[in-house]
Amino acid sequence: MLVRLNVIDREGKTTALDIEEDTTIRDAIEEKLSPDNYGVCGGNCACGTCHALVTPSDFEKLKAAEEDEISTLKEAAIKPTTHSRLGCQIELKKEHNNITVTIAPD
């Protein structure tokens, strides 16, 4: 099943991506949009460069962040907010269909 992920890039352009369920947000963005300096640790929760700002109404649909993700967000991501997540830690499921995320500045 395909899940739609709307992505606002660093230039403010929105692109709708239709991706396989269980793909991470990081892998979807890397594969389809390949932004510079994005997801550089390969999805290992270490670099903070897959930082995404989740639209507040969609944020609640996501599984809560685990300790590793919270500490990498604090230590490595640039200016995290209360709606920040690491794209590599979120596998897209059907209940996430049509959520919108913004790629954080690098």
Ligand code: FES
């Ligand atoms: S890809 Fe490095 S923390 Fe997510």
